[in-house]
Amino acid sequence: MPAKRPTAPFTPLDFQLVLLRRMADHNPGLVEDARHRLGVGVADMREANRRWQAMLHAPRSRSALARYRSVLGEPESVTPRRIGDLDCEALLWSVPLWPELRFEVLVAPNGVAWNEWLVRAPGAPGPELRTVDDLLPWSCTVDEAARAFAPVRPLEGTAPTRWGLAFTAPDASGAARECAAEFTWGLLQRVAVRERP
Incomplete structure (x- = not known):
């Protein structure tokens, strides 16, 4: 029986492909352009998404925060934030595909991540939205x-x-x-x- 090959680490590039995989349903053209900039194919995007889903649904899966730290490394910033009555921390990671954005994870005092999404990078100019x-x-x-x-x-x-x-x-x-x-x-x-x- 052949030896099982070790799985390559899940990298920040793989994580960007996971983000793109969900966006492909709405904007396949933009996603295709982004894939070309990253130098990867459709099969790479599918495989990254398959591995991400396997991590999410593994019987002994890590917490969301531990998962993001293992994939993206230490956050570039951790900032206390109050949203309504909830005190939390906002952790930000850079996303090379969108240099003007950051991936933000909001973590409650008990360590549970309750929101995970892209936000504008601190100090980066936002768009003018009038119409x-x-x-x-x-x-x-x-x-x-x-x-x-x-x-x-x-x-x-x-x-x-x-x-x-x-x-x-x-x-x-x-x-x-x-x-x-x-x-x-x-x-x-x-x-x-x-x-x-």
Whole structure:
């Protein structure tokens, strides 16, 4: 019986492929361009996602925070944050594919990670979001859209890594439009727009 080959470590590159795999459902063209920049093929992306899912669902899987530390290394920053009544820590890791963004994990005092998504890097300029036309795929994060078009209403995502926001935004003519924006890993994927009644 042949010896079992050791599995290669799961790397930051593999993690970026996991992020892209979920985004491919909405923006295959952008994902393909990103894959080419990373120098990997579709099979590499599928394999990275398969391995990630295996880690998530292993009988003795590590905590989310331990998993991210093992894959991404030590975070570039750890910042105390208060959200409503909850004190937590925000851990940030760089993501080479999106140098202006960071992968953020919010960790409760008991060590449980309760939110994991892409956010704008501290000090990086955010997009100017004034109209529906500014809402291009991959142009903004959940919190940027929420601030630009407040008030917003959260929408249930179609998967654990997906979020949605409903809000009103003007189009180029200034007419109010009802918008439903979909985000994957915190990054805008698409917006459905209709005229406000």
